[in-house]
Amino acid sequence: MTTTSRAELSIIAPLTNDYQQILTESACALLVELTREFRPRLKQLLAERQIVQQRYDAGELPDFLAETANIRQTDWQVAAIPEDLRDRRVEITGPVDRKMIINALNADVKVFMADFEDSQAPSWQGLMQGQINLRDANLGTISYTDENSGKHYALNPDPALLVARVRGMHLWEKHLVVDGEPVPGSIVDFALYFLHNYQTRTANGSGVYYYVPKLQTHQEAKWWDDLFRYTEQKFNQDIGCIRTTVLIETLPAVFEMDEILYMLKDHIVALNCGRWDYIFSYIKTLKNHADRVLPDRQVVTMQQPFLNAYSRLLVRTCHKRGALAMGGMAALIPSKDQAENTKILAKVRADKELEAKNGHDGTWIAHPGLAATVNTVLDQYLTATKVNQLDVTREQDAPITAAELLEPCPGERTEEGMRTNIRVALQYIAAWISGKGCVPIYGLMEDAATAEISRTSIWQWIQHKKQLSNGQLITNQLFSTMLEQESKVVRQEVGEALWAEQSFTQAQQLLLDITTCDQLVDFLTLPAYELLSQSNG
């Protein structure tokens, strides 16, 4: 592998002419500076996650913090929401693929969240090309021609507003090394996107807008706030030029929403219910709690009381502080079969109705084919002048308690549920290590968050010696047998060519390892990144 050194940054990856437009001397210098300034504290924050987790593993349950009660009880507001971020009724999300960026910006939505996270496998070329694509999108010059179909893609007038989601704090960018250690992926995505776009965006009267994922604590929110402030000051920008939406998608974070808003109050505009990672985090945080083992993934919907409480508390907390409360992703995607599609749209409509009724100001879709349906739902609650539901305070609700947020979720663990989990996790891991972070599987959008639910569910069922509804005890042995069987099914479904091309054998081994080990692997993307780097880095 070639190594290039620029401004004390070692780049252990190919640096093509195109990538040199992104990793300029000043970009490299910025990465070195931000890494030296912010990596030590990031490492400390990650270590603190482990310490707190040990308490949950020993039987403690997450709760609201006594030491920050004054933040929850006093009156304060976040900074005023910029004009172009006030109406976010429908947001489309998708990886930073060139064609998809154009399609997303042209969709009938208010916002496009360009994703370096759950839907993006962080291959070197994917990341570098993603930054190029977003720079061109902000400049308005992005275009693309499909080599096979000859179809040309370019931006329509009045595209959606662009917001970039950066990688979580736990991911490292091993191709970029400072002082002998990798640069945090979150710093790479944040800094490169800022550097290459702040002038274009501020010249257009906007700001540099982000989504921040997988936060666990208000101390982590403070880390982000400091990073934003430091960068704004370095580039002589006003405080608030950077604005962020924070995903509340870990169980610890739901107990610190006021505190997270408070720490970021000059930069934050909204919180978002990242429901899929939240379910994953519920499993992970409470992994030793025998009374809170989740059932089949299919029954863990937003109608479940513990998830509905999370949505309502997020709305109430945000609106009290003047921030927007974004809903989450219905993982359904359109079908080409008309009858099937009607059913899918009805399910998506019901899901979005529930969120809008709870008071959410907007929501996510995974596919442009859902925009019309979801716009219709949100338009029942919003108009051209009433562009959000900040007036819905939910003050009439009884206090939403820790017990409600942690309430066990009833439901069966079925053989079909377990087999589906296996097939989904296997196909997703195979796609991810081949460089594709989001794929359609059995009619659903699957990304890193949804796949985590599939694989951690089985891990937890094994650990707690749960039974399937047919009476079978769930053991490592049962899982291994089913994995063998379901791998054959998948091999038939995807065909020999894709099976070989996407390294399914490696994916199968990884799934076996992370499901049968005694210690839960924190994120499947951590071991998968080793395989991605080998094949696609």
Ligand SMILES: CC(=O)SCCNC(=O)CCNC(=O)[C@H](O)C(C)(C)COP(=O)(O)OP(=O)(O)OC[C@H]1O[C@@H](n2cnc3c(N)ncnc32)[C@H](O)[C@@H]1OP(=O)(O)O
């Ligand atoms: C838990 C979370 O974090 S949710 C957020 C992260 N997840 C996401 O962002 C999901 C994004 N969605 C996707 O990646 C895709 O919709 C998939 C992979 C699920 C399905 O993609 P495909 O198989 O290509 O869908 P399909 O064939 O129906 O696409 C039809 C057209 O819509 C486009 N399209 C589909 N989804 C999107 C999207 N999210 N953004 C922009 N365009 C899209 C396709 O590019 C294609 O365009 P074309 O006709 O010009 O070729």
Ligand SMILES: O=CC(=O)O
């Ligand atoms: O990022 C979104 C989620 O649901 O996870």
Ligand SMILES: [Mg+2]
């Ligand atoms: Mg997520």
